[in-house]
Each structure stands twice: as C-alpha cells, then as structure tokens.
Amino acid sequence: MSFRKALLAATILAVPGAAMAQNGAPPVTGLYIAGGGGANWLMDRGLEARGGNRSYFNGLPTTSYGESRQNTGWVGAASLGWGFGNGVRAEVEGSYRENEVDKFGGFGGPGRTSAFTRIDGDIRQYGVMGNVFYDFAFPGLPVQPYIGAGAGYIWTEYDGVRATRAGQNQNSVVIDDTDGRFAYQGIAGLAFPISAVPGLTTTLEYRYMGTLSPRLNGRIVRPNGTTVERGTFRADEAENHSVMLGLRYAFNQPRPVAAPIATQAPIAAQPAPARTYLVFFDFDRADLTDRARQIIADAAQAVSSTGTTRIEVAGHADRSGTPQYNQRLSMRRAEAVASELSRRGIPRSAMSIQAFGESRPLVATADGVREPQNRRVEIVLR
Template structure:
C-alpha cells in the first residue's frame, strides 16, 4: 500500500506543466509491447481451505514469485493540442510461476498468472525545445496516470504441500491504477504523424481473491480462496500514430540575392566648331577613351546623341546634329566598337546643355554625347 501511494503521489506532483507541450491534436492510436516484472506477492488462504491447512498444522500464508513475463498494450486517444492527451487502453500481461514458499514447506510450483483489462489514462507531453535534443534526435517526454478495471487470472497454479496439492484456478476482477513515464521521438520523416515511444508503467490492483482447492496428503479435501497482491513493472517499446499531425511551418524560400546595381552610365562629351561636323584632334582622343572604356567595363549599349546650338534654323540644326553623331559613331566603329552595339540619335537644338536665346552661338551646345550603359 505504501508503494502504491508513493508512486501515485510522485506522478501527480510531476504532472503540472513545466513547459509548453508539443501538441498532439485530434485522434491517435498507439500500441506497444515489452517485458513485465510481476512483483513477488504475499498470498493467504481463507475459508474452509485456510481452516483445513491450520488443522493440518500448516500456516495458511505464503509467498509467490514469478518469472519475467511480457506485456502488450493498445490504446485509442485524443490530443487536445496543448500537451494534454486522454486515451482508452486495453492491456494484457502474462507471467509464469517461478516459486511458491510458505504453507509449511512447498515444492514443484507451476502455473500461469495473467492480467487483462481496460484503463482510462490522462497524459501530458513536455516540449523541452533544444534541451530535448540528444545527438540530433528530438525527444518529447511525457507522464500520465490511469484508472480502470483489471481481471487477474490464475491458470492452474499449484503447489505440493505434504503430499497434497493446493491448486488455484480462477479469475477475479478489481479496480486498477497505473503511472506512466515515457518519451516519444517523431518519425515524420518516414510517415507523417508516426512517433516511436519508450515507456515505463507501474500497474497495481486491489487485492484479488481467487478460488482455491486442496486435497490429499496430510489434510482433507477443501475449498476456499487465495488472496494475492498484484503489482507490475513494465517496459514497453511502441508506436503512436496521429491522424491529424501538426502541419510543419512552411519553409521560407531563400531570399533571392539582391540584383546587382547597374553600373552607373559613363558619359563622354565631344565638342565641335561652329557649323562643323568634322572631328578635331581633341575629339578623336575623347572618342578613343570611350572606345577603350567600353571594353574594360560591362557595356550593353553605347548611345551616341548629336546636338547643335541655336544659331541656325531648327531644321538645319537637326541635320547638323545627325552628321555630328554619325561622325562619332564611325570613329567608334573604326576603333573596334561593334556597330550593332551603337545606338545613334540626333536632337538638334531641342536639348541644349546651356539654355540660350535663339540665334546664340554656344560652344557647349555644339556637342555629341557618348553614353556607355
């Protein structure tokens, strides 16, 4: 009774949320199997059997121990999305009898003990974040408590006592309780919603009373009951599948690398004498600088734009700016610039570098602009 109370108290103290749980939302199923250690139990015979043993000078109490057995559990549950889960569980445990002592000396014990029934469990998952990561694998620990009803079956458990046989064979159902401590790791990379679980469970029931008979040897044939404790420690490896697994946050698309800023346009100004379209030595030097620069920097287009001052008519100045632009384009081509990379334009007197009145001879307006883009 002290063991039962301490285990339940420890679990209840551990249950309040210490961290925001990784959510399991909606319906899930789980199952597991493993080993079951059925603790040694005090047993006592009552009724006519107890009186018969006492009349034969034998104690009516003893101790029963079991071999390591196995356990299987399957459950159907619901996750509330905040770490809490509730589930209904079906379970089965089986252990073979190892030894029965007491009753004035016993020998040749045999038989099987089984437990099976249903439990209602409440569990809580803890999201530990990076603290729950071991070797690159993320674990989510959880704890739980449960209550339900377990049938305990003694299948032909018998022991020889002074030439006679005490045989226990029957089933008795009792209220049961359990504590659960486990951890889960996601297998989403293989099956969305699937998790691998490892659990420890303690299961106990109220004391069972199972029909027992005896006969032969030093005491008379009689019937009665055997009272026995039922405490189980289990380790289970299992799988849990959530039908509505949380959708992982979308992976942000990598930000495109910022486009390289276009290289600033480079402009060269070629000036002309009044009413002339032929190139001076200084003009040829500037055009040569522009041609060389077009090969050193990434250039996609070379714009050549002719201009004139306002000393003639607009029609004459338009034609003059065209001749000036053509002269510059020809010189660029002679210096090795591909002709298809050159765009030639003429604006006449419409875009003066220095605004003037009509008829004014302004040297800076008699120009060709070479723009490298």
C-alpha cells in the same frame, strides 16, 4: 533476466527511433492510436488462505499464509486517444500481462515444513484503463518526454496454478479462478518522432501498475486427485513494473511545408522585402485549424531567423454578415493568431493587431457572398 538488463536492452532498441527524429514532435491534435509491448515484472505476492473447519495444510482453524514468486513475463497494450493540441492527451487503453509462477512457499503449521515441488501455472492480468498524459515541449530536441497516470478495472486470473507439498502427504494447493478489481498506474516515457512519416512516433515507456487484492477460490488436492478442502485465497495487491516499446500514430498532425525561399536583394544595402503569411478560417469561425497552427509556427520561426523588427497581424472577413458583425469577427480572428504567436515565443509588444472586417477583401464579391479567401488573417513581417 534482471530488471536492469531489460531496461538497458529496451533503451538500445529505442536508439534507431531517435536517429530518425530531427525537429521534435508538434503537440498531438485530434485522434491517435497507440500500441506496444515489452517485459513485465510481477513482484512477489503474498497469499492468505482460508478454508472450512481447517486451515490449509496446518490442520488448525486459523488462517495460513504463503507467497508466490513469478518469472519475468510480458505485457502488451493498445489504446485509442485524443490530443488537445496543448500537450494534454486522454485515452482508453486495453492491456494484457502474463507471468509464470516460479516458486511457492509458506502455509506451514507447527512442526511443518513449507517446501513445495512441481510448481506450475500462470498469473494473467487484463482489463481496461483510462489514462491522461502530458507531453513536454522542448523545441529543437529530437525527443519528447511525457508523463501519465491512469485508473481502471483489471481482472486477475490464476490459470492452473498448482504446487505440491514436499513431505509425507504430498497434497497440492490448486488455484484456478478469476477476480476483477480496481487498478491504477503511473507512466513515464520518451517519444521519438519519425520525420519521414508525419504523425508516426516511436515510444519507450516505464509503467507501474497496481491492483487491489483479488479473492480467488482454491482447494487442497490429494495425490490421487480427490479434494481435501475448499476455500479462498486473498492475494496481496499486485505490483507490476513494465518496460515497453511502442508506436503512436496521430491522424491530424500537420504535413511538412516547403520552407520559404529567401531571395537575394539586388542591392545589399536595401532592406529585405516584407514576408506575408495567410491564415484562413472556416465560415463564421475564429478558431485555428491544424493547418493554421502550422502556418503561424512558420511565421514565428521566420521572426527570429530574418531579423524582423515589426509584425503586423490583420484580421479580415467575407461579406456574408453585417459590417458590424464582420468587424468584430475579424478582430477575434486577429486575436486568435496573435495568441498563438505569443504562445510560440513572440511578445505581443512586437505585434500590431488590427481588424478590417469586410473592407479589404482578397477577392472582390457582392454583398452576402461567402468567399473562403476573404476569411483570413494576414501576418506581415517587416
């Protein structure tokens, strides 16, 4: 199967995932897991053979050179990651690749041919990588492109790789060893969120992975099984091209909320009533929770859909601290909400940002009481 045909097949398989996505994917925030599999192409790989007093096959004290060609193989990967809520993700990944050796050539000396028969064995690559991704945000699109890069450590295993020299002696080259080396990769992908399951996303990826040159023990074996010579093989740097389909699940993605129901004004000429969105905060905190970001996103969307002309952002605090401290805390909360609105396309010039400290509680309490409903920011659209 050619690389072009495999890429086309993977694209067709990803179409159902796109059909299930409706509103795009919000930024990944917090813990997520991912996994996938697909086809792997390990490019032709040069081999440099060094023996004892003689070089492999040609009987001369020089280095021999050959090459192996592999069939299309497969790849699988699983990862554990963390999204920072701004499009950046970091993860730890374990991967496995396997390709069967298909052709073997080279290692010829003067007057020698380089044909091999009875070729067998597999090349396996497995290890751990650390990856960093960036998810591009295109609101309204059903697909989310992303790019990534990674580095780590990959073990290369030649499992029973064997090829027999065609000719008079019919000696065989045998490589059966493992070596680990530094590895790197580049990734480009498309994510298709599944709206029916918040946090669940199908992915289609292309990956390029390379490893530094491994050194592997090998030997030359006679037809009767006895060893003629032992030495080492230095393989070229690996070049892997992979196409993968996968799934990703983010544990902390916001659940869908019911859209606000617009009420018809009894008189057409009267202005629409103001809309108020409440954003709550944890005790003594001014950072936004996942639920808070979702509420702010709803408010930002309503600004464009309702013809809002004035946006009021008012911060509040409970009575557990001093009035002066609560005044500053409520302003920090108001600024956090205003910054998130601005990030979602609402200009700060359209906002009126105020802080009322503990002076306007939603629930009246005694001094020193921690009341969750008073730790809030009110977004009023007029």
